[in-house]
Amino acid sequence: MTERGRLESALERALTDDALSRRRVLGRGATLGLMVAGLAGCGIEGSASQTLASLQDEASSTRHPKAPIGDWTFSNWPLYIDKSVLKTFDKRYGGHVKYIEEINDNSQFFGKVRQQLAEGVPIGRDIVVLTDYMAAKWVRSGYVTPFDARNLPNKKHLVPNLRSVPYDPKRQFTLPWQSGAVGLGYDIRQTGGELKSFDVLFDPKYKGKISMLAEQYDSAGTVLLQQGKNPTKASVDDQLQAIEKLDKANQAGQFRRFTGNDYTTDLTKGNVAIALAYSGDLVQLQSDNKNLRFSYPDEGAMLFTDNMMLPAKVQHPYAAETMMNFVYEPKIAATICAYVNYISPVDGVRAILEKTNPDIASNELIFPPDEVRKKLYNYPNFSTAQEQTLNQAMAKVTGA
Amino acid sequence: MRQRSAAWLFAGPGLLWLLIFFAIPLVNQASVSLMSGDPEAGYTLTWAFSTYTDAISAYKPQFLRSFGYAGAATLIDLIIAFPLAYFIVFKAGRWRAFMLLLVVLPFFTSQVLRTVSWQLILSDSGFVVDRLKDIGLVASDGRVLATRTAVIAGIAYNFLPFMVLPLYVSLDKLDPRLVEAATDLYCSRVAAFRKVTLPLAIPGIFAGSLLCFIPACGDFINAALLGTSRQYMIGNVVQSKYLNVLDYPSAAALSFILMTLILVGIAIYGRLLGTKNLTEVAA
Numbered sequence: 001m002t003e004r005g006r007l008e009s010a011l012e013r014a015l016t017d018d019a020l021s022r023r024r025v026l027g028r029g030a031t032l033g034l035m036v037a038g039l040a041g042c043g044i045e046g047s048a049s050q051t052l053a054s055l056q057d058e059a060s061s062t063r064h065p066k067a068p069i070g071d072w073t074f075s076n077w078p079l080y081i082d083k084s085v086l087k088t089f090d091k092r093y094g095g096h097v098k099y100i101e102e103i104n105d106n107s108q109f110f111g112k113v114r115q116q117l118a119e120g121v122p123i124g125r126d127i128v129v130l131t132d133y134m135a136a137k138w139v140r141s142g143y144v145t146p147f148d149a150r151n152l153p154n155k156k157h158l159v160p161n162l163r164s165v166p167y168d169p170k171r172q173f174t175l176p177w178q179s180g181a182v183g184l185g186y187d188i189r190q191t192g193g194e195l196k197s198f199d200v201l202f203d204p205k206y207k208g209k210i211s212m213l214a215e216q217y218d219s220a221g222t223v224l225l226q227q228g229k230n231p232t233k234a235s236v237d238d239q240l241q242a243i244e245k246l247d248k249a250n251q252a253g254q255f256r257r258f259t260g261n262d263y264t265t266d267l268t269k270g271n272v273a274i275a276l277a278y279s280g281d282l283v284q285l286q287s288d289n290k291n292l293r294f295s296y297p298d299e300g301a302m303l304f305t306d307n308m309m310l311p312a313k314v315q316h317p318y319a320a321e322t323m324m325n326f327v328y329e330p331k332i333a334a335t336i337c338a339y340v341n342y343i344s345p346v347d348g349v350r351a352i353l354e355k356t357n358p359d360i361a362s363n364e365l366i367f368p369p370d371e372v373r374k375k376l377y378n379y380p381n382f383s384t385a386q387e388q389t390l391n392q393a394m395a396k397v398t399g400a
Numbered sequence: 401m402r403q404r405s406a407a408w409l410f411a412g413p414g415l416l417w418l419l420i421f422f423a424i425p426l427v428n429q430a431s432v433s434l435m436s437g438d439p440e441a442g443y444t445l446t447w448a449f450s451t452y453t454d455a456i457s458a459y460k461p462q463f464l465r466s467f468g469y470a471g472a473a474t475l476i477d478l479i480i481a482f483p484l485a486y487f488i489v490f491k492a493g494r495w496r497a498f499m500l501l502l503v504v505l506p507f508f509t510s511q512v513l514r515t516v517s518w519q520l521i522l523s524d525s526g527f528v529v530d531r532l533k534d535i536g537l538v539a540s541d542g543r544v545l546a547t548r549t550a551v552i553a554g555i556a557y558n559f560l561p562f563m564v565l566p567l568y569v570s571l572d573k574l575d576p577r578l579v580e581a582a583t584d585l586y587c588s589r590v591a592a593f594r595k596v597t598l599p600l601a602i603p604g605i606f607a608g609s610l611l612c613f614i615p616a617c618g619d620f621i622n623a624a625l626l627g628t629s630r631q632y633m634i635g636n637v638v639q640s641k642y643l644n645v646l647d648y649p650s651a652a653a654l655s656f657i658l659m660t661l662i663l664v665g666i667a668i669y670g671r672l673l674g675t676k677n678l679t680e681v682a683a
Contacts, residue, residue: 043435043437043442043443043444043445044432044435044437044442044443044648045442046437046438046439046440046441046442046443105644107643107644107645108643108644110646111642111643111644111646112643114439114646118442208543250629255628256546256628257546257628257629258628258629265516265519265520269519269520269523269524269525269526270523270524270525271523271524271543271545271546384439384440385438385440388438388439388440388645388646391644391645392645392647395640395641395644395645397629398629398632398640399462399628399629399630399632399636399637
């Protein structure tokens with residue numbers, strides 16, 4: 001018998017014809033079953049709303065008892081923390097925080113974890129940081145775990161104007177991480193002067209030299225400001241009308257690209273003269289390119305706040321709340337602010353920075369003067385269905 | 401019987417893999433594509449075939465672009481890769497292995513990173529664009545980045561090795577004595593290339609074209625990073641539908657339409673080339 005023959009007969013003994021045929025029948029049956037199960041599958045669960053009241057009920061009885069801190073996970077946006085803060089935390093409280101810079105876009109991050117949230121399984125992250133409208137959506141859908149207020153004594157340092165927001169009137173589910181404004185980022189060599197109005201976004205002089213944010217809350221809100229309307233009180237029709245205006249300008253080649261955070265490359269490389277931009281980014285970019293400017297236009301600007309949240313079914317709530325409390329210590333908040341250059345939601349940061357980093361304390365992008373602050377507008381509130389309509393309309397404009 | 405059962409056993413892991421990661425997801429997505437609903441209420445199977453017709457009519461330009469760009473990039477790759485593979489096989493001598501390494505070397509880094517570096521290379525006031533302006537290939541107020549040219553060039557660059565390697569394999573198997581014999585029999589060098597080299601390289605051309613064209617059709621990174629919304633391909637739409645708009649049925653339907661169109665395209669292409677051993681190059 002050849003080597004090959006022996007091998008085959010050995011295999012043959014292991015799988016007698018009889019067993020094999022049964023196996024085959026079983027196999028076919030199973031395949032068919034899977035096909036049917038797959039095709040007639042039970043559908044995809046939606047994010048049907050829970051009322052704010054029932055969540056608030058839950059919040060009053062939430063207890064996250066003190067527990068030793070082991071390994072836990074914090075998901076945030078890129079370049080959004082001074083990493084020394086994480087080391088200090090680990091040293092002081094033990095355990096290890098796995099810090100992932102994975103959130104680049106609110107909708108995309110939501111798209112990534114949505115199915116798990118809808119099925120009610122943990123998403124493997126203990127803190128996530130999401131922008132107002134997305135945070136609102138998570139609260140509305142019951143995708144958050146309420147805080148145990150006893151673990152968050154430093155919440156008292158939260159600046160007064162952020163203590164209550166429509167989607168979370170008592171800050172029981174969301175705690176601001178940083179705020180920022182959506183204004184004009186530009187290269188002063190290319191514009192030849194300072195920019196004071198959003199009108200430049202539609203000025204034919206800059207045709208093809210402008211980048212626009214793809215997120216409709218930012219871009220359509222800005223268009224409404226340019227039109228002299230109050231974007232916080234925008235109706236769906238207002239918003240749709242603004243999106244249509246963006247569409248027309250885009251068809252005419254006014255915008256070079258629709259971007260997320262990636263407008264920064266185009267701006268520093270001089271591919272665009274003007275970008276609809278986030279205030280904190282520009283402070284950082286200015287250190288690389290002295291010609292870049294950021295302006296809060298006369299019409300005002302959209303104000304966004306990114307919020308820390310505990311996702312539903314969170315696995316390490318005590319560790320996460322300890323971290324939230326930690327970053328609300330004014331000294332720690334000052335360290336973060338000096339690094340990220342956004343608007344800090346923690347009271348007392350400026351006083352500390354005046355001593356340690358006077359140039360940051362006097363930077364108007366980080367600490368906007370009162371007359372600017374008055375003209376910073378929050379995002380409007382839309383239902384999930386309305387938001388879907390708007391996102392779809394915007395997706396059409398951005399070509400996808 | 402004996403041979404067959406052994407063969408099945410050896411094919412088992414592969415088949416299981418295909419079942420779990422290809423067949424089941426495929427059936428699942430087929431069912432998703434026939435669902436209707438919205439992200440809030442969820443999606444239920446309603447056999448909504450209209451999603452398909454709606455998707456085709458709404459995204460016709462993106463489909464046309466996908467095939468146009470992928471086809472153009474494949475053609476460019478063929479034009480670049482054939483002489484390159486020919487050179488490596490017949491002229492490179494002891495540098496052969498090294499040159500092959502050079503072909504695949506850029507692919508040791510991620511595609512996203514490579515494409516981002518193209519963004520920097522092609523930026524409006526960068527060295528490359530300035531030189532192109534000097535020689536008049538780009539208008540003085542023109543640009544390369546964020547144009548159709550940049551997207552097609554990016555795709556061609558990203559898929560070049562998939563063309564070079566199959567061509568290399570099929571040319572490597574070509575016996576140079578056949579070409580010699582042709583010239584001995586009074587074939588001109590051009591005729592010998594046309595009648596001997598090219599036909600024998602067809603399996604490589606076919607495999608290379610497929611390996612470039614198919615993934616290029618579904619590509620979205622190049623259009624996203626090097627193009628604008630006016631260059632978006634069907635991959636960009638699917639990505640946005642899945643992750644941003646959360647319209648899973650349309651995204652699934654678009655994927656199936658793309659798959660069907662590609663399959664039909666390949667069938668026609670295979671017929672046109674008319675070779676029976678198209679897959680032999682893989683051996």
